[in-house]
Amino acid sequence: MNMDQLKRQAAARALEEVRDGMQLGLGSGSTAKHFVELLGERVAAGLKVIGVPTSEQTRADAERSGVPLTTLDEIDHLDITIDGADEIDPALNLIKGGGGALLREKIVAAASDRMIVIADDTKWVPALGKFPLPIEVIPFGLGATRRGIEKAFAECGVSGQMAVRNGKDGHVFVTDGGHWIVDAKLGRIEDPASLAEALSAIPGVVEHGLFIGLASSAVLAGGEGIRVIERRKPKGD
Numbered sequence: 001m002n003m004d005q006l007k008r009q010a011a012a013r014a015l016e017e018v019r020d021g022m023q024l025g026l027g028s029g030s031t032a033k034h035f036v037e038l039l040g041e042r043v044a045a046g047l048k049v050i051g052v053p054t055s056e057q058t059r060a061d062a063e064r065s066g067v068p069l070t071t072l073d074e075i076d077h078l079d080i081t082i083d084g085a086d087e088i089d090p091a092l093n094l095i096k097g098g099g100g101a102l103l104r105e106k107i108v109a110a111a112s113d114r115m116i117v118i119a120d121d122t123k124w125v126p127a128l129g130k131f132p133l134p135i136e137v138i139p140f141g142l143g144a145t146r147r148g149i150e151k152a153f154a155e156c157g158v159s160g161q162m163a164v165r166n167g168k169d170g171h172v173f174v175t176d177g178g179h180w181i182v183d184a185k186l187g188r189i190e191d192p193a194s195l196a197e198a199l200s201a202i203p204g205v206v207e208h209g210l211f212i213g214l215a216s217s218a219v220l221a222g223g224e225g226i227r228v229i230e231r232r233k234p235k236g237d
Helices: 003-015 030-044 056-065 102-110 142-155 192-200
Strands: 023-026 050-053 078-083 112-120 133-137 161-164 180-185 205-208 217-222 225-230
Touching: 003 030, 003 078, 003 112, 003 217, 003 225, 023 030, 023 102, 030 056, 030 078, 030 112, 050 056, 078 102, 102 112, 102 133, 102 205, 133 142, 142 161, 142 180, 142 192, 142 205, 192 205
Parallel strands: 023 050, 023 078, 078 112, 112 217
Antiparallel strands: 133 180, 133 205, 161 180, 217 225
């Protein structure tokens, strides 16, 4: 079974959680695209749902698949967001943003009662950081922002090379929100929650690809089938 088939398996398993009348966050990326396509088939068969896309690409995919769309200005919450991830650790913390949609993805995930992450099992890692961490930044004052990021890295015990992301055309990649992305190759992030907090405090950082405490479950497809991992709630919750 190839990687694309595994991604579609994970998407199909997450679709089992969708019920008539739900308001859904529709993620971005190759695995989420499978979910949108499968959801479109269910909608064509009579399922009544409405979705909020996390990128212009997902919007186009949903419209092509016949999935009705809305915005977070028109509805006050989402029942479930289904999205992919670039890395998933055992606490279900994530690195996302390899495709550049991290800001909208995080807004939508935070507005949802639940977030289900769908991926092939190569995305499951013992610790985050091998995948470069995307940091969405405002172009103005980039030098100052990068110095702030470097200081945050030092305070959190990580280090690595940073580079402004370029698109396939060789020019600077611009997000749907009109921002740039700095990718940081950190290797291993021992305390992702502390790093997330430090990066969020930097003027010029719009958002970062550390998704802490947002995913409620992960659906992983591998050669031995589907695994579903639920996030453990802290004692007292």
